[in-house]
Amino acid sequence: MSEIGFEKHDHTACMAGALDAAESACEARGLRLTKGRRRVLEILLQEHRAMGAYDILGLMADEGYGAQPPVVYRALDFLVGNGFAHKIERLNAYIACSHPGDDHAPVFLICRDCGVVAETGMSLRNSLGAAAERVGFAIETTVIEAEGLCPACREKSAA
Template sequence: MTALGFTQHDHAKCVRSGLAAAEAQCRARKLRLTPVRRRALEILLSEHRALGAYDLLARLSEEGLGSQPPVAYRALDFLVKAGFAHKVEALNAYLACAHLGDDHAPAFLICRACRSVAETATTPRQGRLGAAAEEAGFLIERTVVEAQGLCPACRKAAA
């Protein structure tokens, strides 16, 4: 799996196909992609950065789509539950899912310089964490795997 987000790509397409995939999912799963939710997803998709709930709220309210925190949090809750977005715990911020459609355990590469975030996948039940959980008798339900550091571009800039 390549870590999109640090590489050049047709971004408009990336937004379009993300929205299309979400729409298809909603039809299939009888979820309602309301205007606020749709626009919230579109805003997240238009970045490869994680946005705070209040950043999102600011953009939504510019367009008359609500102005109070719950509006943003509800939209984000929906997107996260539906698997259309992820929360980046280390940033308390939210990111459009880059692999919309498949069920996956996400992992993130977070650039501390430019704040861009790339999503990749992890298999937490394997590897050392899984082994530790096994040994302890711990049942893993969800994992948070996030690396902070420097993306290729910022690495080059720093050198």
């Protein structure tokens, strides 16, 4: 898995690919990617940055979705519940998943300077899983959040 958030890449293709993947995953699993859900995912995909529900709400209100917090919160629940997005507790914000469809425990690398977030993944059958198994614990969700400096900000501070 690559840490796409820090790499220069064709972001238009990156966004289109992620939306396509979400659409076909919904179709395959009998889920409905409604207009509101799709728009929230699109907003989350726009930048490799985490966004608070309130920011999303502000954007959508301007687009005629009205000031309807439930629409945004329900869409976020749907996206997180089905693995299309993750919640970053530390930032109380949401980010689109970089590897939807993979069975993974997300690991977030959060730049404390510019706010870019890269998601890398960990297999669920890793050492943490093995450690939990030894004590008879069944892990359901694991979210690992690391804070530091991204390559661009490290370069800036070294200059």
